[in-house]
Amino acid sequence: MALEHAILVSLLEKPGSGYELARRFERSIGYFWTATHQQIYRVLKRMESDGWVDVRDVPQNGRPDKREYSVAGPGRDALSAWLRRPTGPESVRNDLAVKVRGASFGDPAALISEVERHRGAHTDRLAHYLAGAARDFGERSPDRPLDAECELQHVVLRGGIAYEQMMIAWLDDVLATLAGLEARR
Amino acid sequence: MALEHAILVSLLEKPGSGYELARRFERSIGYFWTATHQQIYRVLKRMESDGWVDVRDVPQNGRPDKREYSVAGPGRDALSAWLRRPTGPESVRNDLAVKVRGASFGDPAALISEVERHRGAHTDRLAHYLAGAARDFGERSPDRPLDAECELQHVVLRGGIAYEQMMIAWLDDVLATLAGLEARR
């Protein structure tokens, strides 16, 4: 269980409201951990009552007030304890792999458009990552290295890029295999 | 939701009991879809009452009887309908990426052993996949191609291999980044 930890990391990078966190989970953090606003509000409430975060009501002109959360001492401790604690093997959930394996009992060709759709989604995401990498980490001089926070954000982004490239290559392999089966019939 | 579909695929490959399915979810299918025996028993019961699977009581000598499930017509239909139906974007859950990004607010060096542990797990899994690939798909003659089921199992396995190789390379990148931050202090 790590939604609270993902929220702590995000709040350490910048304090914000539940709504703002939900936005961030559609971008940046959301690329390696998904959550909806309902989940976030629920967890924020629990973390507040556990003393992991502080809240501050921020009045805004012409807009509803927002409750801005920031990480408190116990939250920081909980995060650094979690960093050290071994995390179990990730649970994999790959619909498409199940579908590909299931295709042999149905019509393999029927899967082609679905695989192409996924390929498109991964291509879009890759382009998005590459643009972000160029924007945020493009102009680095070797004699003036970035700080730790930046370096670590960059290595996570490189992971996202490697993942998307791997997926696109694999989906091409799947498409070639499906086409081969089709041609053979 | 696709646990029922993963179970259908597994039962089409070979009928079996809930217990046997739970074993398979620790290997083969489990590499791209995880499930515990509790989930499996619950879903099997629902699928049985929906007529997706047939059950047969198999007495065994010296062992408890087992209830062997096999896919029925409606189950096969449900599977092929799902194969055609677009599946939403996969929800990513990567603990380690959250940890790496969180490390800048704690001690980056404290994360090194955790990353090394994950690297070891991925190396083991890669070796296991490669052994399986050599065993099941090693001796192929180009003039006698395998059947569809085999080809599709093979392409899924290639995906697993590509994933593990990508992860190991990324974890090396993470380790180099963490070491670089450590050396700089």
Next chain:
DNA sequence: TTGCTCATGTAAACTGTTACATGATTGC
């Protein structure tokens, strides 16, 4: 006799998804 494998389950707690609800402001 201790622990492992085979075999099937229940119960409770937690997490995730979908739908609904409110209310102000900004831009077309």
Next chain:
DNA sequence: GCAATCATGTAACAGTTTACATGAGCAA
């Protein structure tokens, strides 16, 4: 006037995880 954005929630349901429970056989 209509839709989108900002901002915070509730409610119901579905799915997942963890712990507990039973009981037989088999091997060190």
